[in-house]
Amino acid sequence: MRQTCNSDGGVGSTENVQARGITLLSIFVDTPTAEPNPETKLLADFKTDTHLRKVYLAGREYLNKEGQTSVSPLIGKIMQQICTDPTLCPEYPSSFGLPEFTRRATELVLGRDCHAIVENRVLGVQTVGCTGAVRLGAELLKHWYNVSGVWCGPVYLSSPCDDSLAGIFEAAGIQDVRRYRYWDTEQRGVGVQKMMEDLEMAPEQSVIVLSASAHCPTGSDLSQKHWRLLTQLMVRCRFFPFFLLPAQGLCHGDFQQDAWPVRLCASLGMELLCAQSFSHSFGLYGERVGHLLCVLKQSSTLLAVQSQAEKQVRALWSRPSVRGARVVATVLSNPAHHVEWQEGVKSMVERGILVRERLREKLRLLGCPGSWDHLIQQGGLYCCTGLNVQQVEFLEKRRHIYLHPNGCLNPQFCLAAPPGSLQRRHTPKLAVWLCLSTHRIIRVSCLRSPLPSL
């Protein structure tokens, strides 16, 4: 029997196929292997690294002291309640998702008294995570930004931004995706002037994708003063803001403050989109709880926009999955739960600040050249060290410490033994020390030290 060996070492029989005269060439023969996305590749490299003290710092999740994602006891209890609730029925949800969820998600961002809500010019759609929200937003923009034709951009993304963002807009058919300068390596913060320069050059009706707080991947945000300047520019140039808010509450420990830029634009009567995620703030990564908020200028357009949104959702995933949204809605609708949850989020933030402070302190003690204040000025899940490409490569190849190529890392992974690390079984506390010099080799050492209790 003739057998074909493929590169995976598997064996496929072709005798039967040949006997029927079917062509041996696959329909998929011309499909090339896709380039793995950078995050997948980094994690794969980490996994195949056999070094005993390897450390992965590029994770996307919030970790507890044991180095794991977890849900709070409150969330666990609510999940149990939902599971045994006989009144809940397995119906198809609407394409917009659970109404209680979208209502609460909307109020969380805008505030219950927001004029836009009162005046009924707000649409909320439950989506499959933040990615789903961005994708739906992109599809909506494409289909109705320009009624006489199909709108194709431009969309402006920050440089750097999440790896997948450009691809999402392109997949929605918006090819004209550009960048505005955001992270300034020298300043180790947001280069506001350069950002404004770039945006001044953008054509009218450009869509500007903005991080409301806890910018991914740098952790660096604009100040309120700079937000005011930016919104003035956006109003003047008729830009359309598309906010990303994947971790509301986890930047400052304050939900209002984290959503402040969105509320500012809404208060100025602007139209906007806002993509939200509840993955981080609830620890419900696997449940894919996302939300797309649309703020319109007039309530008369709400029905039309709603019908278009329904149409787009139908062709993407038809309806979202309900379980995670149900948990979130239950918490947000119950004042006692809401308070308990907010407290939990605040302690996550405090823990995050502690890690950053420890990192900065260690670097100071080591006499590490340069200023490291930016580590504590940044907020949220991510942190941009300011290390350059060569330094990041050195850390990976010579010290087996894995950061994003742009020098960004998740500080939480510094504190606890990260997944995949051989030391995880012993749960030591690890602190990664970064000492860099433009002239010398980077040194990193691992330290076993007890964590102060919070």
Added chain:
Amino acid sequence: MPASRHFCQKVPQATPVAVFKLSNDFKDDPNPMKVNLGVGAYRTDEGQPWVLPVVKKVEKLIVADNRLNHEYLPILGLPEFRSSASKIALGEDSPAIQENRVGAVQCLGGTGALKMGAEFLRRWYNGNDNMKTPVYVSAPTWENHNSVFANAGFKDVRPYKYWDAEKRGLDLAGFLGDLETAPKHSIFVLHACAHNPTGTDPTHVEWMQVAEVMERRKLFVFFDSAYQGFASGCLDKDAWAVRYFVTQGFEMFCAQSFSKNFGLYNERVGNLTIVARDADNVRRVLSQMEKIVRVTWSNPPSQGARLVAITLNTAELFAEWKDNVKTMADRVLLMRASLQAKLQALGTPGTWDHITQQIGMFSFTGLNPKQVEYMIKERSIYLMASGRINMCGLTTKNIDYVAKSIHETVVNVQ
């Protein structure tokens, strides 16, 4: 407030999704006798949605299991779900599985699986740009087929002849004719069983004829399998067409939904099964699928897939599930038989054998739009304008009313 022109000022209202509108109208109807025969979900004889007993059991297991976390699933989904779901469609002893040339992508329900398949085909099938490659969907078909493929970028979505309204059966000659005249490499969306909305499936012999033409003309096979187990009550019987095509050596996509046969409508459990010539092709296809998933929903939701995987991979739970599925299928068969018997007993004009010949959740009654309107307005019985009814909307309590209403409608409205 700035007076600048706002971008959605002239947003046109999209045509409402018909089945959603029907549900809304039903909800607003005050008539106590009202019956909803429009929705696409299972109902018990009490007219209630049904949480499968096995699902309740497994949900408790999941909640109690401390080892399960809430981390992101891999982009392509839960591995044990993907492989067990593909096994359900193709059979445990499928030559394709044994030859290691099957891959799968966990998706958001059947829609998500169709979407991923469509997005891949538009990018990579038959050259790099398939916007003009014709996609054929049955006439009639589930209306979302059109939207999914059109939104994926296919400009040429066409009908193939399927339902013969006069015969109230399959238009085989028309179907085969369209297969013969379709441009080579066209994509055909086939309903694996329990055709939606007609409930009319090809016989085995007819499937063989379809396969012969598709092979000769190099047409792409894209199965939509949303009702496996639900149609006849037997998983293997309902998968006959899919498995036949595999034994004939076809490469194909099969979009599977577990919404109906697990009653997991709101957890969005779907799977795109990929059958290719060999493992290397599967690997390359999956690598591209990962890219597509990453920019759509990034990672699929975990709950439903976990539930299905545990059920399919645990012998007693699997047996219990098959039993639950048979319960649902049997009730549908009972309602079919009852409705047909009652219409015959009433002497309703026309033949009603198609009610019991058709299979699955839906039946194409043959009522015309005017008759449908009468049913809705005068009798508060809600069904699709096409004459499609959901057999699950029938109960022992309302079947007399429905039968009499159909009788009255057919007699009074032409």
